[in-house]
Amino acid sequence: MQRRSEKPKDLYLQFSPTCASCTVAISAVSLILKFDLTEPVILELATIICNLFAKQSWAVCDGISTQFRDEFFYVFRQLASKNPSEICGILISDCADPTDPSEAGWRVEIPPKPQKIPRKQRIRKPKNWKDVRPLKVLQLTDLHIDFDYAYPAEAACGDPICCHSQTANPVKPAGYWGTVGACDVPYRTVDHMLGHISSTQDVDVLLLTGDFINHADWSYTVEEHLGVLRKLDDLVRRHFPQTPTYWALGNHEGVPVNSFAPHTVHERFWPTWLYKQFRTMGDPRGSYSTEVTRGLRIISLNTGFCEVTNFFLYINQSDPDSSMSWFVQELYQAEQAGEAVFVMAHIPPGDSECLEGWAINYYRVIQRFSDTIRAQFFGHDHLDFFTVFYEDMHNVTSKPISVGYAAPSVTTFENQNPAYRIYDVDPYSSFKILDYTSYSADLNESTKPTEEPKWEKLYSVKKEYGLRDLSPKSWNQLANRIFVDADVKHKFLRNAFRTSTPACDATCSRQLMCNLRMGHHNASLYCPPENLHLLDNRAPKPAYLKELSIEQRTDGWKEGRRRLRIIPFLGIIYHCMEPRLGI
Numbered sequence: 001m002q003r004r005s006e007k008p009k010d011l012y013l014q015f016s017p018t019c020a021s022c023t024v025a026i027s028a029v030s031l032i033l034k035f036d037l038t039e040p041v042i043l044e045l046a047t048i049i050c051n052l053f054a055k056q057s058w059a060v061c062d063g064i065s066t067q068f069r070d071e072f073f074y075v076f077r078q079l080a081s082k083n084p085s086e087i088c089g090i091l092i093s094d095c096a097d098p099t100d101p102s103e104a105g106w107r108v109e110i111p112p113k114p115q116k117i118p119r120k121q122r123i124r125k126p127k128n129w130k131d132v133r134p135l136k137v138l139q140l141t142d143l144h145i146d147f148d149y150a151y152p153a154e155a156a157c158g159d160p161i162c163c164h165s166q167t168a169n170p171v172k173p174a175g176y177w178g179t180v181g182a183c184d185v186p187y188r189t190v191d192h193m194l195g196h197i198s199s200t201q202d203v204d205v206l207l208l209t210g211d212f213i214n215h216a217d218w219s220y221t222v223e224e225h226l227g228v229l230r231k232l233d234d235l236v237r238r239h240f241p242q243t244p245t246y247w248a249l250g251n252h253e254g255v256p257v258n259s260f261a262p263h264t265v266h267e268r269f270w271p272t273w274l275y276k277q278f279r280t281m282g283d284p285r286g287s288y289s290t291e292v293t294r295g296l297r298i299i300s301l302n303t304g305f306c307e308v309t310n311f312f313l314y315i316n317q318s319d320p321d322s323s324m325s326w327f328v329q330e331l332y333q334a335e336q337a338g339e340a341v342f343v344m345a346h347i348p349p350g351d352s353e354c355l356e357g358w359a360i361n362y363y364r365v366i367q368r369f370s371d372t373i374r375a376q377f378f379g380h381d382h383l384d385f386f387t388v389f390y391e392d393m394h395n396v397t398s399k400p401i402s403v404g405y406a407a408p409s410v411t412t413f414e415n416q417n418p419a420y421r422i423y424d425v426d427p428y429s430s431f432k433i434l435d436y437t438s439y440s441a442d443l444n445e446s447t448k449p450t451e452e453p454k455w456e457k458l459y460s461v462k463k464e465y466g467l468r469d470l471s472p473k474s475w476n477q478l479a480n481r482i483f484v485d486a487d488v489k490h491k492f493l494r495n496a497f498r499t500s501t502p503a504c505d506a507t508c509s510r511q512l513m514c515n516l517r518m519g520h521h522n523a524s525l526y527c528p529p530e531n532l533h534l535l536d537n538r539a540p541k542p543a544y545l546k547e548l549s550i551e552q553r554t555d556g557w558k559e560g561r562r563r564l565r566i567i568p569f570l571g572i573i574y575h576c577m578e579p580r581l582g583i
Contacts, residue, residue: 019095022088027080057159063218067256068311071269075311078265086314106318108325108361110368111332117371118338120295120430134424134434136202141209141346141379142409144252145228146184148214155179161215161413175447178412180499184214185411185418187231189453193410193420193441194239196455201422205292206236206243209379210250210303210346215413217257222273225255229277247278248300249286250346250379251307251353260286260304261312262320269312285321289330296431297339299330303347303380306358317357324361331369340431341369344377348387348406350518350526351380359520363393366519370401374431375423382409382416383496384438385512388476389519396517396525400472404519408438408498417442417498419458433470435462440498459495479516483528489513 079087088095146163153163156172163174163183177192178185197203212232213225236245251258253274261269263284275286286302304310305320312320319325334341349359366373366389385406392398408419419440426434437460441453461467465481465488467474481488493502493509504512514527 016095019085019088022095023084027084060160060218067218067220071256071259071261071311074266074269075315078315082315106357106361108319108328108365110328110364113368114335118336120338120340133202135204135427135431137205137207137423137425138197138201138203139207139209139377139405139407139421139423140410141407142211142250142382142411143190143208143232144184144211144214144409144411144413145187145190145232146214146216147187147228147231148216149178149184149186150174151176151186155181155183157182160218164216173447175443176449176451177441177446177453178418178443180412180415180417180443182414184413187235189418190232190410191235192453193418193455194235196453197420198239200455203240203243203422206240206245207248207298207342207344207377208236208245209248209344209377209407211252211379211409212250213252215252217252220255220257222255225253226273226277229253244292246290246292246298246300246344248344248346248379249274249278249302249304251304251310254304254310258304258307258309259312260302260307260310262305264316264321265312285323285326287323287326289334291339292342293427295339296342296427297330297334298342298344299327299334301327301343301345303345303354303358306347306349306354306362308353308355313355317355319361324358324365327362328365328368331365331372335369335372339372340374341372342375342377342431343373346378347380348378348404348515350387350515350520352521353380356521360393363389363519366402367391367393373402375433376402376404378404378406379409381406381515382411382413383512384408384419384421384498385492385496385515386475386479387515387519388472388479388517390517393520394522394525400476403470403472403475405436406515408440408496412443415497415499415503418453419498435460435470437461438495438498442499458498464491464495482516483513 076087085095146161148164150164150166151174152166152168152170153174154165154167154170154172155162155174156170157163157165159182161182161184163179163181172179172181174183177189213220213228249260254260254271255274259269260271263270271286275284278286286304287300289297289299291297302323305313305323307313331341347354349362366376370389383406387404387406388400389402389404390396390398391401405421405423407421409416410418410420412418417440419438421436421438423436424434426432438458439455440458441455443453445451446453462470465478467478478488482492483489489509493504493512494500496502496512497504510527514523517526
């Protein structure tokens, strides 16, 4: 693995009064923190500011500060003792390394393509193969099961997550089976959904792409996480006892949230308890590779190592736990064996919560092994969309080479109906994706115990958008149609939120347009130009103007996030204030 020289940064800081002052201040704080009595004072200040300015309850603010105490001070001391200027580079954009402003300067080593690509393993077609149904692959993501969900309860409580406090006269009543709003989904609804799927579908493979814990992240404990994971594992086994099931870690599986310590830090921070629970994850990185059937391999990748608020990564962002190098090795071996590969992970690389260094290297790996990788499966954003990857990541007119599928969430948080997705896979053609269908239930029609959810087909993608096939070329053509055709865009937004009135204004819809091509972070390249619809002489439909947009909820803090990670009380304020859609 290659890493750029640090020398230009040191030279730059010598001539920057702001950065020099910052370095002196960080050094002073580091010296003060050597006295353990200062930690409680800082944390108390953080809690007060969180309550007064972030307008969160004392319980939430105190919980967040307590959750991150050990992790934050450990990372701060490590950075301050090594090079205080690195902290300044994170806090102040002008103090970042001018040759590497996004700290993205590490490059994983990738073997060149062989002159002769090994022949793909193929399953012999039976004589009546046209009558044989495709493989059915079920993807469930972002379940966020809430065992504290209460009914009746208040669904507009003012806290980060609601539907917890029973009340006789709620302003917005919580439904028995769940609530489209700032609430997670109750266990009974997940049980009902899995029962419906198992009784109506012949599922061959089950993928669970992370975030199984509710959004009350200020009160996370290892014991509670283990309890939820074990109950979910039992539930899945009860409904799908014979179905091969594969799990990926989400950022909410960490305790504290987003925390996945690489094995280069002190062992007391290692999430060994979590990796042990996911028994198939024999690899210490929380990732694994396994053969599904002859000719098909699944690689589950831990994207906790790209999470921007995983503080441990700022000690050294370069290929945490060698997970990207391991990813390359697994793909190379699959290529040599003639296997097709499904990649499953939680956070899409172009998401604002994924570090750019990790995203760029991931993109490079996809480019190199695009002939081996049949599909990428993601979750995290809770919305239904896709991302096209290109032969040249800096040129969206270059050849489309791969597609990432972001599946809709099971949780209703925030403001969408629960959903799941089933892919049709051709086992006789190197396991290419033939089609997929998304299913959902309108919980506004299931508010009482006797009104069970009706899980109905939302759409099948080929028919919905008139696709010839699900090749990268077809997806790229669809993205371009969404950019210029108001009718297609309207349909896409409706499907993304699984509701007839999406809580999505013009800024929100534009961010979704960006996601269609954003395999890493370059909004000026991947986002469609403003008023692009005018090129096609089509008037856009009226924008939805309901509540906050996705851009406001998730990307409005994008620039500020880099600066709110290291100073303790600012980092905690950021976490309290962060709108929680898709995290």
